[in-house]
Amino acid sequence: MGFDSVTEFSLRDIDHVYIDSKVVGSSVARRAFNLFEPSRVSIVEAEPFADDKGELSALQFDRSKKNIYLTEFKGTFFKRCPGARPGLTCCNYFVLNLGLQCNMNCSYCYLQSFINTPVMKIYTNIEQALNELEVMGRDLSGETLRVGTGEVIDSLSLDPLSLYSRELIRFFRKYPKWKLEFKTKSSQVDQFLDVEHAGNVVVSFSMNPQNVIASEEHGTASLLGRLEAAAKCRDRGFPLAFHFDPMIWHDGWRESYAQLVREVTARFAPHEVPISSVGALRFQPEQRHLMRERFGLSSMVTSAEVVSSADGKLRYDQSVREEMFEFLIGEFRKHSAEWRIFLCMETPETWLGAVKAMPKSVVGLEQAFDGRVARVFGARKEIEKGI
């Protein structure tokens, strides 16, 4: 099966699972033996495709998305969000990487700028990650802390294999002031919906119009699939976040994004989505060559007119970004002034241009950063209890 499919990729699209002989007893390895037929699973003494070193070719990069290597992570799991850098205004949260590479295939994906491992990895030693969090919890259990798992691997698309969502949700019950964010373009949520949670797990969906998904976000869930998955999470009491990111300019973009807003607002009320963000196409200049090789020149992304910005990434001109952000935010406001949408991974100039304010001065946004999710959820719990 090629990468031009418009259906969501799943475990059946994985060619092979390689299991490091040191982790055959791990829960993920045991599950792999159950989920994949024997011809698609091998126990190995060394990392597969190890001869493919350095920059990956287009074919090697494609192959890396279809082969999984289960192994231990040797290093520190807990890292700062890459947005927390000089020159960018960001929501400043922490990232927890439980794997590397993604089985889906977006044309703009920033993993194309730095991944040089020839196989997708799932780290089997989640206990170590939870131990690191426990240690942090000795000092920080009373603080507001946000942790995201979707930086270099989608939080949920391979979760039917790892089931890490279930362990993390249970772990975060011990730290009700902390917040965990699953960030996804998949619809894989059924595996954790029955787990009791403390209201501090935000399920966060990247949203784009269906025509953009079909053109640029190969192997991801359809817009309807994401909306239906989000509705299931809402119905189980999980707070939601929607990231309208990256907005992609194309002929007719206004109607596409207006339709997206109609689809969202028809199904969700603003209080059910306490955090929403918007961002526009951006990518590292060094990934352009690989993007063109892998997706040709006719995609909305590879043919985009972009300029270098202060942080070195290629983006639409600032006036185009502001126009797109203002339009999307305006469409939401037509439905309700209660929709609050912030800009993520954006420069201070664009904040001032599109929102006319900096993050901490936007009404309600400081709570979104500091505790709004928990308060909104707490209020909903009270309502559900009939108080």
Ligand code: SF4
């Ligand atoms: S879903 Fe995210 S990580 Fe996966 S290919 Fe798309 S942009 Fe990359």
